[in-house]
Amino acid sequence: MEFQLLIEQLLNGLQFGTMLFLMSAGLTLVFGVMGLINLAHGSFYMIGAFGAALLAEITGSFFIGLMSSFIVAMFAGVITEILVIRKLYKKDHLDQVLATFALILIFSEGIRWIFGAYPLYLNIPSELNASVSLPLEIIYSKYRLLIIATGILIAFFLYILTSKTLLGIRIKAGQNDREMISVLGVNIKTLYTIVFALGAALAGLSGALIGAIQSVEVGMGEPVLILAFVVIIIGGIGSIKGAFVGALLVGVTDTLGRFLLPELFKLFFDNADANLIGSSIASMSIYILMAIVLIFKPSGLFGERSA
Amino acid sequence: MMSEKKLNFLILIFLFLVPLFSMLLNDIYITTLFSKIVILAIAGIGLNLILGYGGMVSFGHAAFFGLGGYVTGILAFHFNNYEPIQILVFEFEGTNQLLFIWIFTLIFSSILALFIGYFSLRTTGVYFIMITLAFAQMLYYFSISWPTYGGEDGLSLSLRNQIPFLNTMDPITFFYICYVWLIIIIILVKFILNSPLGISLKACKENEDRVRSVGINPKKVKLISFIISGAITGLAGSLYADLNRFISPTILSWQMSGEIMILVILGGMFRLYGPILGAFFYIILEQFLGGITENWQFWLGFIILLEVLYAKAGLMSFLIKDKYDEKTSS
Numbered sequence: 126m127e128f129q130l131l132i133e134q135l136l137n138g139l140q141f142g143t144m145l146f147l148m149s150a151g152l153t154l155v156f157g158v159m160g161l162i163n164l165a166h167g168s169f170y171m172i173g174a175f176g177a178a179l180l181a182e183i184t185g186s187f188f189i190g191l192m193s194s195f196i197v198a199m200f201a202g203v204i205t206e207i208l209v210i211r212k213l214y215k216k217d218h219l220d221q222v223l224a225t226f227a228l229i230l231i232f233s234e235g236i237r238w239i240f241g242a243y244p245l246y247l248n249i250p251s252e253l254n255a256s257v258s259l260p261l262e263i264i265y266s267k268y269r270l271l272i273i274a275t276g277i278l279i280a281f282f283l284y285i286l287t288s289k290t291l292l293g294i295r296i297k298a299g300q301n302d303r304e305m306i307s308v309l310g311v312n313i314k315t316l317y318t319i320v321f322a323l324g325a326a327l328a329g330l331s332g333a334l335i336g337a338i339q340s341v342e343v344g345m346g347e348p349v350l351i352l353a354f355v356v357i358i359i360g361g362i363g364s365i366k367g368a369f370v371g372a373l374l375v376g377v378t379d380t381l382g383r384f385l386l387p388e389l390f391k392l393f394f395d396n397a398d399a400n401l402i403g404s405s406i407a408s409m410s411i412y413i414l415m416a417i418v419l420i421f422k423p424s425g426l427f428g429e430r431s432a
Numbered sequence: 433m434m435s436e437k438k439l440n441f442l443i444l445i446f447l448f449l450v451p452l453f454s455m456l457l458n459d460i461y462i463t464t465l466f467s468k469i470v471i472l473a474i475a476g477i478g479l480n481l482i483l484g485y486g487g488m489v490s491f492g493h494a495a496f497f498g499l500g501g502y503v504t505g506i507l508a509f510h511f512n513n514y515e516p517i518q519i520l521v522f523e524f525e526g527t528n529q530l531l532f533i534w535i536f537t538l539i540f541s542s543i544l545a546l547f548i549g550y551f552s553l554r555t556t557g558v559y560f561i562m563i564t565l566a567f568a569q570m571l572y573y574f575s576i577s578w579p580t581y582g583g584e585d586g587l588s589l590s591l592r593n594q595i596p597f598l599n600t601m602d603p604i605t606f607f608y609i610c611y612v613w614l615i616i617i618i619i620l621v622k623f624i625l626n627s628p629l630g631i632s633l634k635a636c637k638e639n640e641d642r643v644r645s646v647g648i649n650p651k652k653v654k655l656i657s658f659i660i661s662g663a664i665t666g667l668a669g670s671l672y673a674d675l676n677r678f679i680s681p682t683i684l685s686w687q688m689s690g691e692i693m694i695l696v697i698l699g700g701m702f703r704l705y706g707p708i709l710g711a712f713f714y715i716i717l718e719q720f721l722g723g724i725t726e727n728w729q730f731w732l733g734f735i736i737l738l739e740v741l742y743a744k745a746g747l748m749s750f751l752i753k754d755k756y757d758e759k760t761s762s
Binding site: 212220222223227231347358401405416419423424 | 741
């Protein structure tokens with residue numbers, strides 16, 4: 126029984142990790158290519174979730190909702206990039222932090238204005254809202270498995286995109302020397318808009334996927350945003366591979382930490398104390414992980430240079 | 433247009449007269465509001481020491497602000513229920529004497545700043561921003577999951593903590609306590625900025641290699657400044673806890689760090705009095721916009737955005753014109 130529970134928690138960690146990866150991929154690309162710290166990335170997560178909830182409500186189809194989350198967040202990304210983000214590339218990190226913080230306020234309040242303060246619900250279709258039996262007598266949610274599969278699929282797609290396509294080569298070139306590639310005739314402005322919109326779209330999709338498990342509400346993006354930052358810092362900024370490894374590491378550490386640490390402390394303390402101490406430390410575990418990584422590798426696991 | 437010195441003087445005079453205006457308008461809430469402004473200004477001055485003058489973008493100053501609040505709250509909590517504080521085998525009595533509480537706050541936030549600074553200063557740039565954030569988040573989640581002091585719900589104090597011969601429950605007295613601290617902090621930071629420490633801190637921001645080449649250890653300079661900055665912000669947190677007679681994990685949240693940072697930048701970095709003006713505008717804006725629309729944060733976002741995109745040198749540069757403007761626009 127203990128073993129099945131452990132595997133189940135591991136799968137939960139994996140599911141959490143793949144979602145974080147969808148969030149982090151855009152964040153790390155935007156930082157790596159444009160050198161921009163985008164605190165408003167969590168807003169696209171929220172916008173995607175609201176878009177999905179709205180369109181799923183109108184059309185009655187969960188999958189149209191999911192697809193529209195991608196598209197809605199992408200459009201929001203394009204508009205934001207052209208109106209605001211573009212002006213920030215040349216500014217220093219402090220200005221970027223502040224301006225994108227302001228964007229969070231605008232997006233969150235804007236959404237609250239339109240949709241009201243109450244959370245929306247995005248219902249998982251009944252064929253997915255079931256459990257499947259896996260080998261070794263493990264029973265697990267179908268929907269969560271779908272999330273894991275989607276995450277891995279997109280990771281694969283991003284890997285192909287960044288390493289095998291022209292766009293990916295340009296993105297990489299932009300990371301290394303933006304002047305050179307604009308001299309070579311690549312429209313750097315459009316490239317930046319595409320990268321930003323892609324990141325926003327992925328964040329939107331993950332918002333919709335998670336929104337179906339939790340609720341769709343204002344401010345849902347910020348906790349995830351902070352975690353996504355932890356992921357890209359652990360993985361090394363600008364690296365898709367780093368984001369993937371970092372996301373899984375964070376997802377599994379957090380989930381297993383909450384499960385195992387109280388058990389571990391039971392060896393030393395009585396039950397109540399062990400639960401208390403264990404869960405307190407578990408809630409900090411990923412930040413401890415990040416601090417440790419940064420102390421030994423100040424530019425992250427796969428980071429090439431210090432930004 | 434006036435000189436910076438004159439504006440600074442006007443700011444202090446204006447703040448000093450706030451309780452008078454408040455009494456003339458027969459609205460004591462104004463004094464309480466300005467206590468909040470003064471406290472946030474102190475936190476901002478603390479952050480600005482390393483942000484504006486040292487170029488260290490700490491996105492985790494809520495850690496110190498919150499720690500100051502929690503030290504204050506916890507000491508008072510134990511004083512009120514007569515239970516000693518147990519740390520391993522040691523036992524401490526709680527206290528409601530502000531003079532002791534301030535000393536404890538300063539000690540604890542310095543220790544925390546030493547710890548956070550020691551590790552964070554190994555990194556630079558965006559990694560520094562994020563590691564300071566990570567440390568603050570650790571404390572935030574710890575405070576939520578630790579139920580002894582209220583966990584997520586926070587902790588209320590029935591009375592403000594005491595100073596002999598003063599009635600701290602009186603809004604005007606409390607305002608002047610905060611005001612005196614503001615003056616002390618301004619004098620202290622001014623002294624530091626003109627001391628070898630402050631000069632080498634400013635030099636570190638420009639070029640660390642050169643600082644090292646004249647035989648000064650830049651890491652040490654930055655760490656000491658970080659500790660002073662953390663202690664000042666911690667003190668502000670302590671005052672904030674007493675002002676509201678309430679502490680909750682919110683004061684450790686990353687939004688709090690963002691707020692302190694915003695008011696520093698809003699007022700103008702590189703200027704000692706910038707955070708005071710920043711705190712003033714931030715709080716007044718919050719009150720004003722909050723009064724006319726429920727969605728005030730929406731408009732606040734716009735104002736901050738415009739300020740960042742078009743008026744980088746901060747509010748103070750609207751009011752004064754001097755040599756700093758060229759420097760800040762670079």
